[in-house]
Amino acid sequence: MSSVDHSLYNNDWYKREIGAGKIKQILWYFINIVFFINPLIAGSRIKKFWLQLFGAKIGKGVVLKPAINIKYPWKLSIGDYTWIGEKVWIDNLADVKIGKHVCISQGAMLLTGNHNYSKKTFDLMVKGIELEDGVWIGAQSMVCPGIHCKTHAVLSALSVATKNLEPYTIYQGNPAIAVRQRVISETE
Amino acid sequence: MSSVDHSLYNNDWYKREIGAGKIKQILWYFINIVFFINPLIAGSRIKKFWLQLFGAKIGKGVVLKPAINIKYPWKLSIGDYTWIGEKVWIDNLADVKIGKHVCISQGAMLLTGNHNYSKKTFDLMVKGIELEDGVWIGAQSMVCPGIHCKTHAVLSALSVATKNLEPYTIYQGNPAIAVRQRVISETE
Amino acid sequence: MSSVDHSLYNNDWYKREIGAGKIKQILWYFINIVFFINPLIAGSRIKKFWLQLFGAKIGKGVVLKPAINIKYPWKLSIGDYTWIGEKVWIDNLADVKIGKHVCISQGAMLLTGNHNYSKKTFDLMVKGIELEDGVWIGAQSMVCPGIHCKTHAVLSALSVATKNLEPYTIYQGNPAIAVRQRVISETE
Numbered sequence: 260m261s262s263v264d265h266s267l268y269n270n271d272w273y274k275r276e277i278g279a280g281k282i283k284q285i286l287w288y289f290i291n292i293v294f295f296i297n298p299l300i301a302g303s304r305i306k307k308f309w310l311q312l313f314g315a316k317i318g319k320g321v322v323l324k325p326a327i328n329i330k331y332p333w334k335l336s337i338g339d340y341t342w343i344g345e346k347v348w349i350d351n352l353a354d355v356k357i358g359k360h361v362c363i364s365q366g367a368m369l370l371t372g373n374h375n376y377s378k379k380t381f382d383l384m385v386k387g388i389e390l391e392d393g394v395w396i397g398a399q400s401m402v403c404p405g406i407h408c409k410t411h412a413v414l415s416a417l418s419v420a421t422k423n424l425e426p427y428t429i430y431q432g433n434p435a436i437a438v439r440q441r442v443i444s445e446t447e
Numbered sequence: 448m449s450s451v452d453h454s455l456y457n458n459d460w461y462k463r464e465i466g467a468g469k470i471k472q473i474l475w476y477f478i479n480i481v482f483f484i485n486p487l488i489a490g491s492r493i494k495k496f497w498l499q500l501f502g503a504k505i506g507k508g509v510v511l512k513p514a515i516n517i518k519y520p521w522k523l524s525i526g527d528y529t530w531i532g533e534k535v536w537i538d539n540l541a542d543v544k545i546g547k548h549v550c551i552s553q554g555a556m557l558l559t560g561n562h563n564y565s566k567k568t569f570d571l572m573v574k575g576i577e578l579e580d581g582v583w584i585g586a587q588s589m590v591c592p593g594i595h596c597k598t599h600a601v602l603s604a605l606s607v608a609t610k611n612l613e614p615y616t617i618y619q620g621n622p623a624i625a626v627r628q629r630v631i632s633e634t635e
Numbered sequence: 636m637s638s639v640d641h642s643l644y645n646n647d648w649y650k651r652e653i654g655a656g657k658i659k660q661i662l663w664y665f666i667n668i669v670f671f672i673n674p675l676i677a678g679s680r681i682k683k684f685w686l687q688l689f690g691a692k693i694g695k696g697v698v699l700k701p702a703i704n705i706k707y708p709w710k711l712s713i714g715d716y717t718w719i720g721e722k723v724w725i726d727n728l729a730d731v732k733i734g735k736h737v738c739i740s741q742g743a744m745l746l747t748g749n750h751n752y753s754k755k756t757f758d759l760m761v762k763g764i765e766l767e768d769g770v771w772i773g774a775q776s777m778v779c780p781g782i783h784c785k786t787h788a789v790l791s792a793l794s795v796a797t798k799n800l801e802p803y804t805i806y807q808g809n810p811a812i813a814v815r816q817r818v819i820s821e822t823e
Contacts, residue, residue: 260803261819263769263787265716265736266696292674298480320454340453350741360453362562362569365538370774374738376789376805376817381738381771393451395569398558399589401775401793411451413564417589417607417621419793427448429564432621433793433808441564443449486668508642528641548641550750550757553726581639586746587777599639601752605777605795605809615636617752620809629752631637 263381270383273352278333279314287313291329298325310335318359337361338392353385353404358392364416366399373404394424400435413441451569458571461540466521467502475501479517486513498523506547525549526580541573541592546580552604554587561592582612588623601629639757646759649728654709655690663689667705674701686711694735713737714768729761729780734768740792742775749780770800776811789817 277284290309294300306323314333320340328348329335335351337343338359345365349355353371357363375382386405393411396402402420412424415431415438424430427441465472478497482488494511502521508528516536517523523539525531526547533553537543541559545551563570574593581599584590590608600612603619603626612618615629653660666685670676682699690709696716704724705711711727713719714735721741725731729747733739751758762781769787772778778796788800791807791814800806803817 260787261821263736263819265718265738288677289675296674298484299477301476342453348742360451360569362453366536366556368742368775370792374771376771377819379819379821381736395562395564399556403792411448415607415609416558416591417605417793419791421791443451443565443567445449445567486672487665489664530641548639548757550641554724554744583750583752587744599636603795603797603809604746604779605793631639631753631755633637633755 261379263376264379265381267380268382269380273383273385276385277331279331283313284331287332295327295329301325324365334387344398351388354387356387356389358390358394358410360392361390361394361396363390363396364398364400367396368401369396370401371404391426411441411443449567451564452567453569455568456570457568461571461573464573465519467519471501472519475520483511483515483517489513512553522575532586539576542575544575544577546578546582546598548580549578549582549584551578551584552586552588555584556589557584558589559592579614599629599631637755639752640755641757643756644758645756649759649761652761653707655707659689660707663708671703671705677701700741710763720774727764730763732763732765734766734770734786736768737766737770737772739766739772740774740776743772744777745772746777747780767802787817787819 294309303323307317310317310332316336318339321337322342324345326346327343330351334354337357340359341357341361343363347363348368351371355369369388371385371388373384375384388402388406390408391410394408395413397414397416399417400414406420406423408424409426411427413429414420414435418431418435419433421434428437429439429441431438482497491511495505498505498520504524506527509525510530512533514534515531518539522542525545528547529545529549531551535551536556539559543557557576559573561572563572576590576594578596579598582596583601585602585604587605588602594608594611596612597614599615601617602608602623606619606623607621609622616625617627617629619626670685679699683693686693686708692712694715697713698718700721702722703719706727710730713733716735717733717737719739723739724744727747731745745764747761747764749760751760764778764782766784767786770784771789773790773792775793776790782796782799784800785802787803789805790796790811794807794811795809797810804813805815805817807814
């Protein structure tokens with residue numbers, strides 16, 4: 260069997276895909292630590308300011324809880340009235356597009372980076388994530404690279420979305436499987 | 448299909464259930480960061496002091512490891528000789544009652560908040576958790592809202608308790624299922 | 636049924652197995668917080684320096700990302716060109732031996748401590764972990780005490796290795812089961 264050799268690893272192609280210069284990257288690295296990862300910063304407003312300054316599209320009424328970790332704001336868009344919970348980790352090496360009225364609960368992770376384990380060179384692979392309107396990503400769960408969570412899909416706590424989630428469907432487990440439909444009553 | 452609308456979300460009823468005034472909440476928010484989440488604070492004694500001052504019931508011989516995160520101490524009781532491991536997250540929007548000789552291992556989470564995904568208004572729902580004497584909650588695992596873990600039940604690492612755990616029974620997986628009995632020998 | 640009694644817990648035997656004096660342990664405790672857990676320290680070099688000073692064997696080309704948590708460096712060896720990802724937690728109460736060209740992705744945990752849940756005294760049990768060359772431990776996953784991951788095995792994201800992983804085999808779930816073979820093409 261052939262072996263993987265990390266000394267051959269080369270992600271220079273990705274460095275040209277980052278979409279920001281070195282200084283912008285370094286500045287964001289520290290702003291992310293001081294204003295996002297840092298639990299002392301409780302409010303959403305200052306976070307919204309920094310995210311927008313660094314190129315994120317942030318809708319109105321967005322809630323950004325403490326201790327969030329965001330890789331590249333310029334690859335992030337968040338729709339109106341969406342909530343990002345405590346300790347959510349948006350590891351967006353690729354574009355992450357989050358719709359309106361989405362809830363990402365505490366400790367959840369959106370993962371966009373992967374490696375080609377069939378190559379000696381263990382090549383980096385990145386794929387974006389899309390969460391459509393009304394999606395709920397449960398506490399401590401994970402959305403894998405390239406996954407599209409369709410409108411009002413639900414991923415249960417500590418579950419792993421390895422395939423696209425269908426609309427109005429509730430998923431659970433690792434890998435997550437569909438367990439029931441989500442029916443939303445018309446009345447308030 | 449109807450859509451969820453976070454702009455209609457209203458948790459004012461819950462604000463009256465928190466059981467502490469605004470100043471007490473803010474003080475705790477910062478004490479939790481400085482003395483609990485902060486890994487520099489290694490010992491149990493100072494944590495026990497703060498928890499009791501803010502209304503928690505803490506038994507004798509309780510061990511409180513570094514980097515713990517506790518939402519509301521006034522909704523927490525911990526029995527004698529119980530251990531709370533490193534990075535345990537007690538997200539107790541509702542009462543969490545932990546018995547004697549319980550072990551909650553590193554990185555585990557007790558989750559008490561939920562949302563009604565069948566309502567446009569995505570209503571907050573909170574339910575307490577009870578862990579009876581001798582329960583062991585494994586590393587990085589999760590206990591869901593409303594769950595009652597009966598005496599000496601065990602939840603394995605990274606597993607998710609979505610239903611009550613029966614006495615002297617070991618559970619594993621997501622959702623966790625019973626995998627074997629726990630027999631404790633009479634001899635030391 | 637008999638009950639567990641933490642007041643009888645005695646891990647004095649382990650204190651003699653730690654392999655470092657009290658001062659060394661305390662120094663490492665704070666160095667781990669300041670230079671490893673602290674996300675402000677981005678680079679690998681300073682971390683390699685501290686690990687080696689405290690007795691770890693670290694190969695060439697090792698990458699040590701921010702926010703890593705390492706229990707005892709004197710019980711750690713890491714082979715050439717191995718990558719330790721962001722927020723990886725190496726909870727090595729016992730020896731952890733990591734081969735060459737290994738990748739431990741962000742948030743993964745190597746767990747070496749356990750308790751004997753069949754004893755009233757809830758005895759501490761520790762067992763080392765070995766990851767052979769070319770192994771990939773996925774994001775947020777967990778390797779349990781005593782587990783041997785053989786050459787080029789892969790553990791998927793958020794999965795739990797409760798049994799040894801066979802060579803060139805991909806595992807997923809909790810507990811992780813073999814899901815397919817890993818074939819590495821000869822060509823780059």
